[in-house]
Amino acid sequence: MAYRSFVALGDSFTEGLNDPGPDGVAGPFRGWADRVAERLAELEPDFRYANLAVRGRVLGQVVEQQVPRAVEMRPDLVSLCAGGNDLLRPGCDPDALARRLAGAVRDLRATGAQVLLFTGVDPRDTPIMRRARGTFAIFYMHIRSISDLYGCRLVDQWSMQGLRDWRAWSEDRLHMNAEGHRLVAAKVCDVLGVECADDWRKEWPSRGRVTAGLRRREDVRWVREHLGPWVVRRLRGRSSGDGLDPKRPDLLGF
Known part of the structure; x- marks a missing residue:
């Protein structure tokens, strides 16, 4: 289908850290959502786009501050990716987190919008995050279930082998670089059935x-x-x- 409007919700991942803007400086950031919006705008002359994501936001803040605004806008397409900052905190309950996410998805789907959800990448290659791999996996399985239950589109980053290479990430190891965001944008377009010039199935050359x-x-x-x-x-x-x-x-x- 042709999407005439798109609202992106979330944290730093959707804001676009650390994918510099077209002028080559570190701000404003571009990111996968901007890249997808640019492609959708090529297909729909009257296309409109909003990005409400802010770095550092936890799921509760996204649900309270961003979701109601998206409901008011009533776009054709909404992306919702949040919870990563919660999962990094000790004692996070992935089941409670999923219940909060499910309520937000229900509200967004009630507007008639198509909702785009995301699993995260497999944290097994990150020493600090690897210890919480089970917690991450539980939450991502909940996201799959929520996606099926409410008829959402799911972007499965866990299966994206190209994102397991550090060359897709910036030096902080928490945010993707321009190449990582390009791969995610290509995956999103694939999930939406939108043709694009890029391929998310990245095979990196050996670096020894x-x-x-x-x-x-x-x-x-x-x-x-x-x-x-x-x-x-x-x-x-x-x-x-x-x-x-x-x-x-x-x-x-x-």
């Missing part, structure tokens, strides 16, 4: 053997430059998105 010493040095630098500051913000009750507004708050054309 990485020594254990180099891997340890990279891990130490990552902890110092990225994990440490992230933990400090959490301990202080702060978020990287504090004080930030959505980059595209209104449903407008290009």
Whole structure:
């Protein structure tokens, strides 16, 4: 079908960190949602797009702040990807998280919009996140169930082998780079039945053997430059998105 309007909801993944904008600077970010919207706009002259996602948002904030706004806009297509920031916090209950997500999906589907849901990537290659792999997997299975129950479109990032290579990610190991966002955008178009020039089935060329010493040095630098500051913000009750507004708050054309 032709989509005439699209509203994207979520956190940093949907905001587009760390995919620099067309001018090549780190802001405003582009990201997979902008890339998909650009493709949909090529197919529909009157296409309109809003992106309400803000980095650092947890699912409750997305449900309370973004979902009602999307319901008011009544677009043809809504993407909803949230919960990752919740899952990174100790003691997160994936079952309770899923119940909150299901209520939001029900409200969005009641408007007649097609809803796009996402599983996350498999965290087994990330040392810190690997310990919570079971929690992530439970939540993603709930997302599959919610998608089936409410007739949503599902973007399964768990199966995207191209995203398991660090060359699809930025230095913080939490956000995709431009290539990662390009792959996700191609997958979304495939799920929506929209032709695009890119293919999400990425096969990276071999880059040779990485020594254990180099891997340890990279891990130490990552902890110092990225994990440490992230933990400090959490301990202080702060978020990287504090004080930030959505980059595209209104449903407008290009």
